[in-house]
Amino acid sequence: MMALSGDSGARKLIDEHADLVAEIEMDNDSVLIDIDTPEALAELREAGQTKRAAPAGLDHSANHAELVCERSRCGSIGGEIGGLELERLQIAVAGQRARHDDVVFDLDQIEAEDAARALELRVEVRVDHPLLARQAARSPRPRFDPSISSLLTIDQSLSPAQPAAAGFRVIIGDADLVDVLAEPDIGRPFAGLDAARDVNGRHRSAPISAAAADRDGDEAEDRLIVTRMRIWLSCAAAAGIVVRRDRGAETLPRREIKMQKDQHHNDAESPASG
């Protein structure tokens, strides 16, 4: 970087190191918007966009969440992760118990012309306290593995046009679990969805069933230990399932996890507050 000159060059540096680049899809346009003139700034202020509201239903500071679908067609979302019971909250059905700031998905009424909006749909699981331990290969598989999978498997697809079995594919980010991603695995147009991946697709890694596998061939498992997790749905479309944020919910008890120092992952050192 010290060798760069002029106003360009960083882009070239990025291209030269494509294998070290992680692209992170953002949930707003801020990373694309630059303001070059006083007029543009004035317009921006006028539009009140300098105070960005969090996307509906998303609140990074929320204690935790959320989502149990009460509709039989969606199956149950909930369960146990890392020995902690996720709080099960009811999901309201649009038009019935949806609150103003709830995020709503339309399961039944997605129409063809709404396909573009449907593309906005994303299920994202955020792990508040991701810890990653290196485990000997002989150690038992993480027991939350199937449960996290069931947690996120909405066994009826979000689009009525898609086969039920497609459901969601759960995708785990790389070792530091930037984001645990649940992605509709129901082909186009949903196939293009993801929340984070790097240019080589590495970040968008294996489904959760393979998450415990020895990905790097060193005979140790990447074991994921989750003390707490948060799930949210975001969608630009409207109507249908509601993911409810429960502001009054108490924080889930945090399980003490003892790890050897050499197993300690950097990311564990700064647990989120809340």
Next chain:
Amino acid sequence: MADAVDDALGKLPVERVRNPDYADGLSTSLKRGLAALPADIDGVVVCLGDMPLIAGRDLDRLIAAFNPLEGRAIVVPTRRGKRGNPVLWSRQFFPR
């Protein structure tokens, strides 16, 4: 201009580095900034001054993805697949 920036920053507890060579391009500011960094940092987020909508939570997201040991040494934000700024760089790229 630098004074105006200084004023705008007010009492924020940030270190300010002036670049008298600003007319020679953005890179000169970048170099000044990098040169002023302590030795023990892991990386930098290069924020551009003309992107007022970037919020802390956007930066948090980039930082969360950052992991040079896992091969994510440059974190580039995208929106609908289009690359944007700021970019988070691992320190391994500083000397180059």
